[in-house]
Amino acid sequence: MLLKDSDIFELKEEDTEEYKSSQQLLVFEFIDGNLAKSKTKPEYKGQVRVPVYKPESMKKLITKRDKKFSNSIREFLSKCETMNISDPWKYLTKRAQSYVPKKIEFSDPVDDMVKSSLNKSENENEHRISIIDFLEELKKSKIYHDQISSDGEFYIPEREASFEELPFELSPQLAYALDQTKHIKKFYSHQAEALTELSAGKHVIVTTSTSSGKSLIYQVPIKSVLFKN
Numbered sequence: 001m002l003l004k005d006s007d008i009f010e011l012k013e014e015d016t017e018e019y020k021s022s023q024q025l026l027v028f029e030f031i032d033g034n035l036a037k038s039k040t041k042p043e044y045k046g047q048v049r050v051p052v053y054k055p056e057s058m059k060k061l062i063t064k065r066d067k068k069f070s071n072s073i074r075e076f077l078s079k080c081e082t083m084n085i086s087d088p089w090k091y092l093t094k095r096a097q098s099y100v101p102k103k104i105e106f107s108d109p110v111d112d113m114v115k116s117s118l119n120k121s122e123n124e125n126e127h128r129i130s131i132i133d134f135l136e137e138l139k140k141s142k143i144y145h146d147q148i149s150s151d152g153e154f155y156i157p158e159r160e161a162s163f164e165e166l167p168f169e170l171s172p173q174l175a176y177a178l179d180q181t182k183h184i185k186k187f188y189s190h191q192a193e194a195l196t197e198l199s200a201g202k203h204v205i206v207t208t209s210t211s212s213g214k215s216l217i218y219q220v221p222i223k224s225v226l227f228k229n
Contacts, residue, residue: 026101156209164192168199171227174220184216191217 080088129137132155138144163186170178178184187195194204194217206214 162189163187164189166192167196170220171224173227174223177223178220187216188213195220 076092077088080091085091135148135153139148166187190206190208191213194206197204198217198221204217206217208214
């Protein structure tokens with residue numbers, strides 16, 4: 001907001017560390033009034049025209065708000081007296097908490113994923129529900145209304161996993177990280193084959209079913225380079 005001639009208020013700078021480090025901004029928009037305003041002249045095409053309010057209009061609006069605020073305070077104190085509230089300030093503070101915006105704490109999704117992996121039990125897979133059981137439970141839920149058509153299900157028979165050894169050794173740091181975060185001590189045959197070709201400097205295209213460990217195939221070489229450097 002820009003003011004002509006002279007500002008009628010002055011912003012106070014905050015010196016707290018929390019204020020300086022915060023990247024969040026709380027914006028108040030007052031919509032109780034119709035201020036006379038003009039707009040700045042743009043210096044180039046596409047520049048945003050900023051509204052400029054006249055001091056006279058601002059003073060009138062502030063006076064109006066001050067009167068409205070004073071009336072609200074008197075009504076509130078009268079209400080507190082009727083309700084036998086001995087401490088109006090404490091009562092008001094308590095009620096205001098639900099309206100005060102809370103600072104949003106953001107977290108790195110990658111860090112959250114790693115922490116989640118570290119907290120998982122090694123025996124997690126033993127307790128994981130099968131897809132078939134999951135679908136049966138879904139059909140019993142309130143949100144299910146025959147979304148899966150009668151011919152929309154087909155099952156691929158399970159087969160025993162095939163593992164292969166790598167013809168080269170991973171760095172101790174990478175091997176430890178795979179073991180601690182994902183409990184990976186050996187690689188599936190398609191992973192080992194792809195990693196072997198990549199280590200030889202060849203281009204690789206991997207096509208396997210969902211959740212078969214394709215991402216690990218490109219992640220391992222990247223991590224290997226990072227650990228070496």
